[in-house]
Amino acid sequence: MIYLDNNATTAIDPAVVDVITKVLSAGPANASSQHAVGRTAHGIIESAMQTIAKVLDTDFSLPGGPRLIFTSGGTESNNLALGGIGDPTQPLVVSRIEHPSVLAVAQAQELALAQQSAGRSVRWLDANSDGVVCVDELQAKIGSGSDQASLVSLMSANNETGVIQSIDTAAEVCRSVGVPLHIDATQSIGKLAFGLSNIGASAVTFTAHKFHGAAGVGALWLDGGVTLNPLLRGGEQQLASRPGTEPVALIAGMAKALRIAETTLDESAHHTSKLRNHLENELCDRFSDIVVHGKLAKRLPGTSCLSFPGTDRQSMLMALDLSGIACSSGSACSSGSSPPSHVLLAMGISERLVESALRFGVSRFSTEQEIDLAIDRISNVYRRLRSK
Ligand code: PLP
DSSP states (O other): OEEOBTTTOOOOOHHHHHHHHHHHHTOOOOTTOSSHHHHHHHHHHHHHHHHHHHHTTOOSOSTTSOEEEEESSHHHHHHHHHHHSSOTTSOEEEETTSOHHHHHHHHHHHHHHHTTSSOOOEEEEOBOTTSOBOGGGHHHHHOOGGGOOSEEEEESBOTTTOBBOOHHHHHHHHHHHTOOEEEEOTTTBTTBOOOSTTSOOSEEEEEGGGGTSOTTOEEEEEOTTOOOOOSOOSOOGGGGTSOSOOOHHHHHHHHHHHHHHHHHHHHHHHHHHHHHHHHHHHHHHHOTTOEETTTTSOBOTTEEEEEOTTSOHHHHHHHHHHTTEEOEESSSSSSSSOOOOHHHHHTTOOHHHHTTEEEEEOOTTOOHHHHHHHHHHHHHHHHHHHTO
16 A cells, blocks of 8 residues: 555654553553652653653743643644633634634534533634635734634644645734734644744644654643643643643653654655655646645645546545555545545635545655556546546
């Protein structure tokens, strides 16, 4: 199988497997236990935090400074940020192209308000036809006085198109009016240079399985002074911000994966953009009607979102699967049946193109030979399906 679904999840790096296996094989590891075994587990987490702090340019040693909450992944971190930061009765600002783990929370909060239970109004930021969120609308959407939003949440790069968003501008606006900004950096951290100390955000989400770590572990970084209301109750772990026994081995693995991502960052970006460009250019040369979404914007190096007019995405996906290519359709980070992309619809792309859109994602483990084979197989499938 040629795996081109790296925005959904990535292959775990063997060096990360080694770290995880070593911790798991060493014996029980509950970091809250008050004995030597517990202290060892606690030490592993501390050491992982130091690595993460170094790679992401932050510091967890300062009293009242930034802190890191380990979670089960991007979905939980996003839920925690949207449910736990800022006055929950004041408006929320999010874009229309966020990941479902942000969109669904915003929609639920909006619905709760409409049903007059606890909730908040949501102000939606549009995206342009290149897939870039219109942050020039941000100041107006935040509002002022008693009507001011209490949280803004934006992704740093879109999971479907790979389009990189104007996070710096958003951070400047949020800082100038004193409103917290949460960034969903799930698709960027591990792929782009990302320094947390200067980013101007109050909270940042990331998850290990997008950068060759294991699924099931992620984190929410919080700037100093940010108050977080926990979603979960029932324990004192992580200062009660996220109770529950920490997955020590997965956390150690995430730190290792992040460290490897840092050391291979430039090389990976060069490699994945070269392969992605080759895939796009070759397919567009062979078929003049193929559309590359977000092509004019700055994109993640390995992501390609393509429409194959005259086909439907589910048939293409299944035919490609049968021919040994793994890619993705629709808005979910899965290859299963999914609704048409809300991201492409928000970009004003025609239904015909949305219905024929597929996402390909290459990683540093993808090879040139794989991409050459993929180009031929995609071409064959497209030729066959569009003539039907
Ligand atoms: N946010 C974005 C932008 C994503 O691409 C994903 C991926 O699925 C998530 C959040 C959710 O992350 P996780 O699968 O770790 O829950």
